[in-house]
Amino acid sequence: PELIRRIRAGVKHRHTPIVMVTGQNEPEHVREAIDAGINGYLIKPPEQQRLFDVLHKCGL
Template identity: 40%
Template structure:
């Protein structure tokens, strides 16, 4: 399982990376915004995308839309991990085709729950 973690703060990427490693996912890569993430997704064979929303350059919601619009990437499971907490934004992300939404600050338990749920659905 190859996972791409996208967040503009290196500390947050590191936290997510460590939590994912605890869950048994050791093959992770990092990008600091959508602009750098998209080419990585297009050229690498990633199985899962974890992205923040608010980033300079290309935001997470735009990255999600770009992924869904890409013929080869459109089925990629996407989990949004973000501080954005407005109801409208969550609805916007759902409409754009997000597979899970975690609001910061979050716990390891919540992250695990959402990832399990996404893969249950993808594999089921």
């Protein structure tokens, strides 16, 4: 979450989509990442349709 906050704090990348891909599935980790400013969250290994859905949501 700290890296995400640092990226969001800068003007240049404030609106860059960030999708977190992780093996951690605990609700508190998901909430921390969302609170830090991610646009999407995928659990490894991501399902193809879920990956497409998250990327579409981010405008990619």
